[in-house]
Amino acid sequence: MEIAKLITQSSPDRSNRLTNGQAERVETYLRNFGYLDDVTDPIAELPNRIKAAQQVLNLPEDGEVGERTYKAMLTTPRCGCPDVVRSRAEAKRMNQWFRRKAKEGLTYHVIGYVKGLSEALQEEIYIRAWTSWENVCGLNMIRKRDENADIIIDASASQREEFGSAGNVLAWAYLPRGDQHTRQLLMKMDLAENWIDDPRQRGILMENVACHEFGHLLGLNHTQIAGELLFPTYDRQVSKPQRRYDIPQVVKRYDEPTGTDKKQGEPDVSGTITIDGFAYQLQRWH
Numbered sequence: 001m002e003i004a005k006l007i008t009q010s011s012p013d014r015s016n017r018l019t020n021g022q023a024e025r026v027e028t029y030l031r032n033f034g035y036l037d038d039v040t041d042p043i044a045e046l047p048n049r050i051k052a053a054q055q056v057l058n059l060p061e062d063g064e065v066g067e068r069t070y071k072a073m074l075t076t077p078r079c080g081c082p083d084v085v086r087s088r089a090e091a092k093r094m095n096q097w098f099r100r101k102a103k104e105g106l107t108y109h110v111i112g113y114v115k116g117l118s119e120a121l122q123e124e125i126y127i128r129a130w131t132s133w134e135n136v137c138g139l140n141m142i143r144k145r146d147e148n149a150d151i152i153i154d155a156s157a158s159q160r161e162e163f164g165s166a167g168n169v170l171a172w173a174y175l176p177r178g179d180q181h182t183r184q185l186l187m188k189m190d191l192a193e194n195w196i197d198d199p200r201q202r203g204i205l206m207e208n209v210a211c212h213e214f215g216h217l218l219g220l221n222h223t224q225i226a227g228e229l230l231f232p233t234y235d236r237q238v239s240k241p242q243r244r245y246d247i248p249q250v251v252k253r254y255d256e257p258t259g260t261d262k263k264q265g266e267p268d269v270s271g272t273i274t275i276d277g278f279a280y281q282l283q284r285w286h
Contacts, residue, residue: 003027003042010050016066019048026065028075032162032255033232036085056083056232076232077204079212080162080172083222099253101150102233107142109149110157112188116201118208121197126153128188129211132240133218136247138255152184152218157191170234171209173216187213199236208239215241220249 004023011017030036035049047063052143054061057072110126113119130141147190160168189210189276194203200255208229222232223245229238230246241247277278 003030003036003039003046006042007050009154010047011066013066018065018070019068022070023065026073032080032082032084034082037082037084038164042060045085050198053083058173058226058233077167077170079209079234080169081174081214081216081220081222081232083224083232085221089216095172105142106138107144107149108151108152108153109144109147110153111147114155114189114193114206116190116195116203117197122206125207129207129214133214133250135257137250137253138243138257139218139250148225150185151187153189154186155189155191161188162191163188163190166194170204173213173214185217186215199229203232205236205239208236209234211239211241215246216252217252218252220246 004020004027007023007026008018008020027036029048030053033053035053039045039049050065050069050123051061051063053073054069054131057069058077059069059072080157108126108130110123113122117125134140148190157164159165162172170193171187171189173185189206193286196203197206199205212229220230223230225231225236226243227235228242228245229240231238231251
């Protein structure tokens, strides 16, 4: 049976059922963000996949797609990267690639800017966002005014790239494909958004989104721990790596900052925490 047809039948309330076109958009959402990867028995597995998506959207996890879930999928501001890791083998190879490149020194170059903020301010925002990661791990990013940089940052309004209308996908960061991993890393921001740098204004805080996407470029996946920077949906209160998932994961990849790399005034994150069955010892930066 087609997944879209199953989605229309997922709600027992006939008056609350989606149209065929709406169900197809829900299926596209679930596919784009990894929830339908490796589904072998849609009838049995679809409700749990819907529940997983509802958890990220902070909705009641009933496994049914009614009007509330449908609207949340279409309007909730979020990252365009998948919530579900497609291949753990691929992720392992990517982690090895990142560690090797990080030792050589990761470089980035901005070729496209969003609207509403000056290019100089956007450059400053990117520096602040990178510094937030450098403060908690042994990694340095280098600004390179050359398109041969490891990371290319751009902006787009293309609907093919999930952009072009305000809301939903704000930005994404895609990793190089293939065994050799020789291609550049690419990050794009949506030109249609109302980007801001002042939390007193209405709009999307650019630093929060940029810092989230940089986490992907450093090899981190989305987490289901709400309140963390790498949570899939936008949170205007979170602009830096957090202590439950973000910091231990990046420390695991790039070690802790040492010597002069340690920064002043960072939060106290000392102690041991456990993520996915692994214990991590975190230190206080002095």
